[in-house]
Amino acid sequence: MQYTKEIISEHLYLIDKSINMKYITNKSLIEWFQPFIDTITDEFQVPYLLNTSERFRASPLSSTIIGLNSANLLPDNALDIMYKNLIFLKDNNISSDQSTKETRKASEDKEGWSLGEGVSVWSTSLAIIALLSNEKKDPNITYAYKNSVIWLANQRSSGYAYQNHTNCDKNSIMTAHASYALSLSLKNKQIFKFNRNEEQTIINAITDSFTYLKQNIIKKKYWVFNNKPNSYATIWSLISIKEMISCEQIQTETIETIETFYKDVYDKCVNYVLASMPREIKCWDSEQIVKEAGAKYAKQKNYHSFSPTLILQLMDLGVSAYHPKIINQICWLIDNEGKWKIREYDKDNMCTFTYAMVLSAIVKWVNAVGKENARELINNRTSRTRKLTTLFFGYPYMKSRPQVMLYKNKMISYIILLLIISLLCILRGYIINLFKWILNLVLTNGDTILINVISSGVYYFLGLLLTVMVSYFLRRGK
Numbered sequence: 001m002q003y004t005k006e007i008i009s010e011h012l013y014l015i016d017k018s019i020n021m022k023y024i025t026n027k028s029l030i031e032w033f034q035p036f037i038d039t040i041t042d043e044f045q046v047p048y049l050l051n052t053s054e055r056f057r058a059s060p061l062s063s064t065i066i067g068l069n070s071a072n073l074l075p076d077n078a079l080d081i082m083y084k085n086l087i088f089l090k091d092n093n094i095s096s097d098q099s100t101k102e103t104r105k106a107s108e109d110k111e112g113w114s115l116g117e118g119v120s121v122w123s124t125s126l127a128i129i130a131l132l133s134n135e136k137k138d139p140n141i142t143y144a145y146k147n148s149v150i151w152l153a154n155q156r157s158s159g160y161a162y163q164n165h166t167n168c169d170k171n172s173i174m175t176a177h178a179s180y181a182l183s184l185s186l187k188n189k190q191i192f193k194f195n196r197n198e199e200q201t202i203i204n205a206i207t208d209s210f211t212y213l214k215q216n217i218i219k220k221k222y223w224v225f226n227n228k229p230n231s232y233a234t235i236w237s238l239i240s241i242k243e244m245i246s247c248e249q250i251q252t253e254t255i256e257t258i259e260t261f262y263k264d265v266y267d268k269c270v271n272y273v274l275a276s277m278p279r280e281i282k283c284w285d286s287e288q289i290v291k292e293a294g295a296k297y298a299k300q301k302n303y304h305s306f307s308p309t310l311i312l313q314l315m316d317l318g319v320s321a322y323h324p325k326i327i328n329q330i331c332w333l334i335d336n337e338g339k340w341k342i343r344e345y346d347k348d349n350m351c352t353f354t355y356a357m358v359l360s361a362i363v364k365w366v367n368a369v370g371k372e373n374a375r376e377l378i379n380n381r382t383s384r385t386r387k388l389t390t391l392f393f394g395y396p397y398m399k400s401r402p403q404v405m406l407y408k409n410k411m412i413s414y415i416i417l418l419l420i421i422s423l424l425c426i427l428r429g430y431i432i433n434l435f436k437w438i439l440n441l442v443l444t445n446g447d448t449i450l451i452n453v454i455s456s457g458v459y460y461f462l463g464l465l466l467t468v469m470v471s472y473f474l475r476r477g478k
Contacts, residue, residue, distance in 0.1 A: 004042050004078075008033075011075035019366050024375045025334050029363070032337075036355055044081045045094065049349040054099045058089040058114035060353040062126035067357030069133040070312050071364040076136060086127055087144050089114050102297055109296075111151035118297035120163050122290060124152050125177035132184040142191045149185045150198055152178055153205035159212035162301065167294030172216055172223040176236040179209035183243040186250075203250055210244055210258055213237050221268045225289060231273045232287050232305045235313045238262070238269055242317070270319060273310075277325040281332050284308050286342050304342045308333055309357040312364060321368035327377050330365050333358055334378060 009030055016022075016029035025032070039050045046064050048055035065082055068074045074082070093100040093116045100116045109119035113127040128149060131141065159175040161168035185192060186202050194202065217223055223233040244250070245259050277284050290303035308329045315321060333340065340350050340358050366374045424431070 004044065004081075005037050005040070007075055007078050008037060011078070012073065015073065015363070019363065019371055021363075021366070024366060024371065024378060025362075032359055032362075036352060036359070039352055043085065044078055045085055046082075046352050048352060050352050050355055051349055054097050056089070056094045056097050056100075057117050058086060059117060059123050059126050060351065061086050061089065062123070062130035063353035064356045065130040066126070066133050067309065067312065067353065067360040069130075070316075071360040071367070073360060073363060074134075076134075079134060079136075080138070083131060083138075083141055086130060087141065089116060090127070090145070090148070091115055102299075104297075106296065109151075111145075111147040112155075113148065118295065118299045120295070120301075121152065121155050121160050121174050121178050122162055122303075124148055124155075125174075125181040128152065128181040128185060129177070132181075132188060137188060137191055139191050142188070146192050146194075149182065149192065150201060153182055153202045156205050156208055158208055159216070160209070162290060162292050163296050165296050168292055170212070171225055172213060172233045172237050173225055173230070173289050175209050175212050176223075176233065176240040179206050179213075180236070180240040180243050182206050182209075183240070183247050186247050189249065199249060203247075206244055206247065206250065207254055210241065210254075210261075213241060214261055217265060217269075219268075220265045222272045225287070226291055229272070229276075230287055230289075231276045231307065232289050232310065234269050234273055235310055235317070238266065238317055239313055266317075270314075270317065273314065274319070274323070274325055277307075278328065279325065281328045281335075283332055283336070283339070284310075284329055286344065288344075302345075304344045306340065306342050306351070306354045306358070308340075309354065309361055311361040312357065315364060315368060321365050322377075326365070330362060331378055333362060 012029045012033055019029070021027060021029040021032060030037075035050050039052070040046050041053070045056050046061045047053055048057060048060050061082065065074070065079070065086070069079070090113045091105070093103065097116075102116055102118050105112075105115060105119055112119035112121075113123040117123050128145065131137075131145065155164040156175075156178070157164065157170060159170035159172070160178040161170045161174055182202050182205050186199070186206065189199060213223070217237070218229070222229045222231075223237045224230055225233045241258060241262050245255060245262060247255070250258075284307035286304045286307050288302065289305050290301050292299070292301040295301050311326060311329055314326065319326065321327075338350075340354055342351065342354065369377065
């Protein structure tokens with residue numbers, strides 16, 4: 001059965017011939033992937049952690065498929081087997097996995113994923129997204145989970161919770177994942193062969209989800225989870241709303257409303273996420289994305305995201321692969337292979353799906369910037385010239401690129417700063433005379449100590465104002 005793993009290795013070898021990862025990172029693509037290949041079974045089952053052989057769950061498998069498909073890193077024959085494994089885990093557990101405790105489903109959850117984890121909106125949404133993440137779709141496979149799509153649509157209560165259960169609260173993350181899965185399903189209605197009532201059920205769920213997301217955005221800038229601003233929630237809400245826009249089955253007027261809202265909040269939301277990323281070459285902090293103390297099936301659920309994997313979605317949303325903060329994350333990932341861990345609960349081994357998603361992000365980034373540019377951006381990260389040009393222009397300097405790229409926010413900031421300085425120069429006479437008048441008033445009516453205190457305060461205030469203005473505009477452009 002070792003041949004089955006060679007299927008993936010051969011596919012990675014062909015990809016590496018075009019991107020040449022060893023030229024960029026001193027390790028070939030197959031060398032990067034070897035820990036993942038060594039961990040998955042001959043049947044392409046994916047355990048929860050690297051270098052282990054237990055805890056085979058649907059959600060980690062779904063996340064692995066979604067990540068690898070986003071960078072086209074799975075050959076069709078391997079993908080077909082993984083799809084069948086994912087369908088199997090909907091209602092079954094792997095017999096050799098002694099770590100599985102859950103062996104029942106409530107009757108109302110018959111069509112949801114997954115038995116081993118306890119059925120949830122989370123698991124079902126990820127499974128549907130994974131199964132629809134590849135252009136090649138087998139009607140025989142879609143038939144096997146058509147009812148799961150309808151089940152998911154019916155789990156909403158305006159928005160979605162982890163489970164449609166009294167102890168679980170609605171939130172933007174579950175609503176975004178569920179509505180994204182339903183939008184993908186609606187776009188593929190010919191394969192599912194939904195009848196009119198089923199199609200309308202899905203449309204109603206999507207439009208209700210949009211209303212929920214629209215009502216719960218904060219300052220048209222970000223979405224929250226557990227009452228805290230959350231980059232994962234913000235990115236996935238945008239991804240979901242973007243996908244809704246392409247659903248032709250939804251009424252034109254509704255689509256126009258959704259599209260108008262998306263355009264209205266896009267810049268602020270993306271800027272919020274970019275602002276949450278570190279400026280230095282260090283790991284982007286993880287965030288909690290599931291927190292359930294009283295879920296069904298006597299389960300306590302606490303999930304966190306490994307934030308650097310969000311690079312995949314950021315690039316899908318149109319963020320440039322040349323953005324300095326994206327490059328910093330890629331540099332950190334390449335330099336810290338053994339630290340791709342969610343610090344809240346990854347102690348020894350890394351999550352298998354996290355490892356696969358990180359490698360997908362790196363490959364997708366290399367494909368976006370090109371082999372030569374990737375090598376230069378990674379290897380010249382500490383040069384003073386690059387740091388200086390990045391500060392003023394917003395993009396790293398590269399000798400191989402003839403054009404100069406100026407980050408839009410930098411340009412706007414400099415224009416505003418130039419206008420302010422010009423205005424100060426034009427009005428300098430008036431400002432000086434006003435200052436003299438105030439000073440003369442103080443000299444006429446105050447004592448020496450008061451004069452010195454006020455004068456020092458004025459000088460300090462003017463100096464502080466100038467410093468803050470310059471610092472603000474430089475930060476705003478980053």
